[in-house]
Amino acid sequence: MSGISVALRVRPLNSREQGTTAAARCLTVDEAGSSLQYTGRDPPPNANFSFDRVLGEASTQADTFEGLKDTVASVLEGFNATVLAYGQTGSGKTHTLLGDVSSPTERGVVPRAVAELAQGMARYPECRFKVTLSVIEIYNERIKDLLDPAKDNLQVIQDPVRGITVAEATELPVAGERDCVELMQLGIANRAVSATAMNAGSSRSHCVIYVVVEKAHADGRVEFGKLCLVDLAGSERQDKTGAVGQTATEGNLINKSLSALGNVVNALTDPKGGKHIPYRDSKLTRVLQDSLGGTARTVLIICCSPSLFNDAETLSSLRFGVRAKGIQNSVQANAVRRTPEQLAKALAAAQAEVEALKAQVDRLQGGGSNSGGSTGKVAADSSCCSSGGAGGGLADKQRRGGMSPGRKWALVGSLQLAGLAAYFAAVEVLGCA
């Protein structure tokens, strides 16, 4: 079991907050460490919070990515990895995940992750890679394909090989980092965004970017890893966002799915354990099933505002992060697949073994001859028997009928079992094909 990793990032005060009472801070960050103090109103008895990493207001996009590198790189080793940005509206989730994708310093986690994967692939010159990209959004409890917006009610399924998957989401092959970023931008441009009083470019949907990597080895094995990058919509208070009409309805649905997320986190970290995990209560929690309590390596980035104006929301995000730190995933690599050529080879080997064992059974049952069609293994057995010299070999005993019926049937039985095992191996191989 492995706990999910939780990082906390504090954005700088924005221009609206500076020079007003909102410029007072509700957080004191230990820049060198991994803890911070909540200094806002209604502090809890223990106002100290610690996380795996704390990134203060001066943190850069590069600092933020540094702590995620290993998680991202594990996708090339056949793991699923998730980076999830959580926080109040306007707290910096989209900035952290996407940032300015065209700027080398201001680009966020997603373009950096793609670059990291591209560099990682170069370390395996003997392997062939296939990389695909999908971009979906969960808007008003419907999953929409942002690479083909006509598909707007996709379903979440449990795929036997890939695990939790959005069925029929467009997967476009990408040839390199630039290709990937361009396609991603195309998808993001289709995302639902509105201006609210809290954020001029407020995301009204949860957006998930999947980068799927298939790594084919020279011997035919294929490893499969999936990177899932999630920019959640922010929790919001209608009195602060000033949302009305459709924007207010969106806000309610965003809050509803975030509260379903909170319920999943609570159930997963319930000290009594054994609780039903309500993944199916929302599309968001269903999509994140493998990331929370599943087999993926997961990093949660809690984004928050340092302003006293947002103290209640910041405290709520800190509490969510602390709770999420208790989630244990059983991290494991995806099953290695084999190519059709490899499967054909394995099947031929299994068939040859079945034939050899059949011939051996025939011989032991008395009537079989050892000539023609016998494999090397059988031939070796008989030569060993005949070269015994003293007439005590298996073949001699058979000829003389010297083997006890009990021993003979035990041998026949074990050879038949071995044959059966080889047969099932062959069936398994065929089944995989």
Ligand SMILES: Nc1ncnc2c1ncn2[C@@H]1O[C@H](COP(=O)(O)OP(=O)(O)OP(=O)(O)O)[C@@H](O)[C@H]1O
């Ligand atoms: N660490 C940061 N450094 C500089 N600017 C930041 C930082 N974090 C956020 N911002 C700025 O704050 C504004 C709001 O950020 P962003 O859109 O990323 O918030 P969000 O959490 O994604 O909000 P929403 O949930 O409403 O979509 C943006 O203008 C963004 O550039």
